Amino acid sequence: MIHRQPSYYSNFRCLGGACPDTCCRDWDIVLDQKTLADYQTAPASLAQQLQASLTTDEDGDTCFRLDDRGFCAMLTEDGLCAIQKEWGESHLCEHCGAYPRFVEEYGSLTEASLALSCPEVARLVLNAPSFQVIQEDDDQPDLPFPDIPPQLLEGLDIHRQKALTRMEQEQCSIWERIQDVLSMAHALQSIIDTLEYSLLTEPMVITSLQQSSASCRTFVQSLCRLFASLEPLRASWPQRLEQCRQRLEQLTEEEYQSLCRAFEAQVPKWQRHLTNVTEYLIFRHWHKTVNDDQLYPRAAFIASSGLLLYHLFLVQWDQSRNLTLDDEITICCAFSREVEHMEENLETVIDACSTLSPTSIPFPNP
Ligand code: SF4
Structure with missing residues (x-):
């Protein structure tokens, strides 16, 4: 299978509390079932805050509550996520754990990229000497991709x-x-x-x-x-x-x-x-x-x-x-x-x- 990513991909490091913006703002982050089950085992110091931070959106999905300024209820004063800070990165939900990374899969081809909406990614994109794509073949068999005509x-x-x-x-x-x-x-x-x-x-x-x-x-x-x-x-x-x-x-x-x-x-x-x-x-x-x-x-x-x-x-x-x-x-x-x-x-x-x-x-x- 072929894997591709822009050359600056591996240079990304989250700025954490030093970020000039934050990704913990404005977006309704819908929580996956695995994460919700994990939250049942949250440490006592976090459990109450977690419960108070969850709400239900118009589609009936559970997501994080946003405050009046649009900030996630789990965001601390120092610009960090309370879950990550007190419990560890492995307890972040799928969305928060992945952002700003995302992966597109096209059967035999997987492309990883970084979202320009993150200030650190924007800096990497703007400052790159040129836009280069890195490609690797892992020699694993290609996955079927039945819905897409291969010639397209x-x-x-x-x-x-x-x-x-x-x-x-x-x-x-x-x-x-x-x-x-x-x-x-x-x-x-x-x-x-x-x-x-x-x-x-x-x-x-x-x-x-x-x-x-x-x-x-x-x-x-x-x-x-x-x-x-x-x-x-x-x-x-x-x-x-x-x-x-x-x-x-x-x-x-x-x-x-x-x-x-x-x-x-x-x-x-x-x-x-x-x-x-x-x-x-x-x-x-x-x-x-x-x-x-x-x-x-x-x-x-x-x-x-x-x-x-x-x-x-x-x-x-x-x-x-x-x-x-x-x-x-x-x-x-x-x-x-x-x-x-x-x-x-x-x-x-x-x-x-x-x-x-x-x-x-x-x-x-x-
Ligand atoms: S926007 Fe980017 S740099 Fe800022 S906190 Fe989120 S992932 Fe980190």
Whole structure:
């Protein structure tokens, strides 16, 4: 069986009480039966607090109660989990024990990844010198994967590698690279739609498409509206999007172009950072096409997310003519938490992006 993970995966260490945020906030953590049974044997010092911290959600599942600020009732003053602190990591529920790690299994292929919603992961992703995937074969027999046509997965795999390779070709601007990935996904989608999956593994010539002449500034305002219309976890996310939209609306086209040039000159790492995040998104979302045959909508979501994040960085920088790594981490975590982790939000954005043709997405001028 093949196992893959991004090269920074093994460098992850939870920041614990030193974390600038916490994953013990906002999310309804549904507890598995094994954990609930384990809680019956909790030490006396913890048992009462545990009982008082459990509640039932609208689906009837048992989960941790959140306080008025959205913090988990088991979170201590020093930012640590009382269960982990007093009883040990092995007593965490499945969700808390795994986060921010997650594993996708595709029969013969297992891919481990780290969620960008964790600030330490965002730091690792942004700071990586390049996005590299490590692969190992454990020589164990492949598991059957009966529901997925093998040629679909193979075709997706071949072309995702091409997309990641294209994203590393820094002689072109990130926008040209993203547009080529978009155009490849569009061509692949027309094959997927015919269900002739065997054609996905045959050589394909992808031609670069004409850039849209529409205003990128106006397009990103519509993206801000779309993302702000989703169900928020924290009010700060739609506020940030609205602030970005308003700032772009205030600018003339000429002022916008000159702001982009000044930002790019003063924050030279922006392109490497955004490339890493785009590749993280390609790695994480591309193969989900096996579930619904929708590759192009995912590629359009990734391209739109790259554009949105660029403009959130730009507007943040514009406020004080400074963009720190912590600023970028905050923006990336918020994006991931509000979009990637909220299934309905992700579906809504991917659906909306499916209506964008590859030539209708305008990118900033190179
Ligand atoms: S968000 Fe990440 S670094 Fe912070 S407490 Fe959770 S796992 Fe640790």
